[in-house]
Amino acid sequence: MTEDTLERARTGDEQAFRRLIEPYRHELWVHCYRILGSLTDAEDVLQETLLAAWRGLDGFAGRSSLRTWLYRIATNRCLNALRDAGRRRPPEPAPPFDPPEPTSRTEVTWLQPAPEELLERISDREPGPEARYTAREAVELAFVAALQHLAPRQAATLVLRDVLGYATDEVADMLETSATAVKGTLQRARAGLRTHGATLAEHGTPLPDSPQERDLTRRFAETFTSGDVDGLVALLTDDAWLTMPPAPHRYRGPTAIAAFLSVFTAWRAERRLRLLPIRANSRPAFGCYLTEPGATTGRPAGILVLTPEAGRLRAVGWFLHDDLFGHFRLPERTGVEVAGPRRAEPAPS
Incomplete structure (x- = not known):
């Protein structure tokens, strides 16, 4: 400047x-x-x-x-x-079948994944000595999701201090508060992250695009599209989660997830699923398409984001927001083939 x-x-x-x-x-x-x-x-x-x-x-x-x-x-x-209070919240989708009772429900229905290509361009320039998270950790979906459960000032304070590395006095000035208040808010925010499962590093998580991750991703795609519920459930950890924003339903553990997938597979019947590989928030992901019997092209049916851990899946996020496919530059119909990797548009101007 x-x-x-x-x-x-x-x-x-x-x-x-x-x-x-x-x-x-x-x-x-x-x-x-x-x-x-x-x-x-x-x-x-x-x-x-x-x-x-x-x-x-x-x-x-x-x-x-x-x-x-x-x-x-x-x-x-x-x-x-x-x-x-009037912040836009997406309407809860109405499923075409009667889903089983979820393990729990969440109010964080606005959560959306971000295209990897956009997040790779992060320029958190030389974060200060107070930074605790790497650029990759700070955009993982578990971290972003955990921030949504914090009080607003807690989330802002933690990002400014632990991600960007601003000093306590700088954060106090930015938030028009005292250094003492910043320290107390940060302590509560860090405790909140631990409560909601966000950690600095996830043990046993394969490196992005490693052979182990590619094999797990391939097996998920095969079992999911073929309707092999038992095969898919065998890929899950004992405490795996299935979430479906903007629906509030959350299913935890193989039994609960299998119950949901069984109902979905029975409803799907002769409808076909197709997955197009993408990446989101440092994780393998897919654009999901559903083709009706007799149809030649599929329509968007959500973005699936996988969270691998030690050769299995710790979480599957099935994001059903209507406008996500445009962000990921995915085709509106599978009848239109897209060659090569899909690149996301730059951040909005």
Whole structure:
């Protein structure tokens, strides 16, 4: 950033403003996604952040870096979104069959996976000495999901301190609170993450795209598409979870998951399933399509995200949000073949 560019932006030069914020646009989007857990909400809040920065540029006195100033705006916009009683929540889908009683229900129905290609471009630049999470750990779905269960200020404080590595005094300034309050909030946030199963490293998790992960992913695809419930359940850990946002239903353990899959498979009957491999949040994933009997093309039936652990599956997330296929650049119908790996679009402009 040059003083000349900053001064021209302050006088209303939109091109100068774009040059100022462009180096930070993508990491701000990832920051919003971490805290909000929703691609849709992250896009909306990013645009609000950039608009607020444009309108408030005269208030940037240079006492902190421009990047820190932008993170302050983005974080507070995220907090506003989380506090908003009218925050958009996706409607619960109505299944075409009567599912068995779930093990539990969750209120975090807005959670969405993010395309790997977007998260690979993270530029959390040289996080400070307070950072505890690597860039990869901080975008894993379990971590993002656990953040959604924290109080808004707890989630924001933990991301600013443990992911981005801002010092306590800096976080206090960004959140307009005291250093003592930040320390207490951070302690509660870390305890909350442990309660909801987010850890710094997952023991026995195969490296991304390793032979072990590819073999497990292949076996899941074969058993899932063929309707082999017993074969699929054999791939699960004893405490595996099946979740289906935006439906609140959560099934835990092979018995409960088998009950759901058996009902689904009976309903599916002659309908065919097809899976297109993708990656989401550092995990293997699939775009799922369902083809009606006699039809030649399949329609979208959700995004499946797998969480491997020690050669088995610890979690299967079946995300049923209507707009996810566009984010992953998946075809709307399987009659249209897509050659090669599917690349995601850049973060929204």
